[in-house]
Structures are given as structure tokens and as C-alpha cells.
Amino acid sequence: PRMTDPGLFEELDLSFPGMEAVARAVKREDWKGARRALLEYLRSRTKPRHIYGRKAEVGGDWSTAAADRICEHHIQGQQLGREIDWRANPIGYLEWMHAFNRHYFMEPLITAYKVTKSEKYAREMDYLISTWIATNPVPVDNNGGGDPAWETLSTACRIYMVWMEMFFALLDESGFRDQTRIDMLKSFWD
Secondary structure, three states: OOOOHHHHHHHOOOOOOOOHHHHHHHHOOOHHHHHHHHHHHHHHOOOOOOOOOOOOOOOOOOOOHHHHHHHOOEEOOEEOOOOOOOOOOOOOOHHHHHHHHHOHHHHHHHHHHHHHOOHHHHHHHHHHHHHHHHHOOOOOOOOOOOOOOOOHHHHHHHHHHHHHHHHHHOOOOOOOOHHHHHHHHHHHHO
16 A cells, blocks of 8 residues: 555544554554554454444355365355456456455455454455555556446445445454555555
């Protein structure tokens, strides 16, 4: 993300009840401590309530097969490489790239994690999100219309349909790194 740690904390209301430890760390310019305190606040708060990260509801015939295929990087009907190329377009169709950058394909990973609590799925989501963020900085001086990663509809779908669910479902999971959580918060703002 292009946003810096100071920029992230500048955007937050540090006077909000429960954010005292975050505010103290920011005042000292202790960015590592501020990041840690912010995540602790998010993990322990009881308000506001949100709809994300709740227990998955699956049917009796549910399995982890779809999530396991994603872990093997078989995504949207295409076998991608061991290292994901977020600019790949294996079928040469722009709409494939829009769907790829909306991240709907990650939903089975979220469900598999919620049902099994397997760190395997958390680690794969950490890999996917962290590499996506690293290779897709927010465009400068445009609304992202020329970039499938930041096209406005793709951005909204990614955040509200996938990332928010993932963020809250994995808030306490050690296989999903705190740095990735912070980068997601910055990317939300971007």
C-alpha cells in the first residue's frame, strides 16, 4: 500500500474509547507499538458490532475440495503458477481479470478456515492478500478505471464481499500475519 504507518494512524479517531494505548504509541511515534495496540483493540472490542467473521454455515455434503484446489493455485478454472502473477490473464479476456481481482475465488478458503480452523487455509489467504497488496499499489491520479485491480466495482466487491469477512474471521489466527492485517487496513483506506 502507498499509505504509511503515520498516515494510517492520522486517519483514525484516536480519541475513541478503547484507543488510548494506540494514541499513546502514536504520540511516541512507536509505530510497531501502535500497530500492535490497534490490532489488540480490534480483537477485544465489543462495539461496534459487525456482520463479518461469524461461523460458517455449510451443508452436509460440504468438503474442503474447493479450498484445497485454491491452495494448489487452481483459480477460476485456470492452473496458475506456484507464485501468483496478479497481472496474469490466462484466457486473454478482460472480465477474467476483473473477477480475479474481486477475489470471490477466496470465499471457499474463508469457509474452510471457519469450519476446520486449519492454519493451512489462513496461511494461503495471508499469501494471496499480501502478494496482491505488494504487487497492486493504488493508482495515482486516477480512479483505477484503467486497472482491473482497482476498477471501482472490483474494489468494492473485493472489500465488502471478501476482505472484510476474511479480516474478521482471521483476526485471532496466528497463520495470518499482523503485518498483512495492517496492510489490509491501509488498503481499505486506499
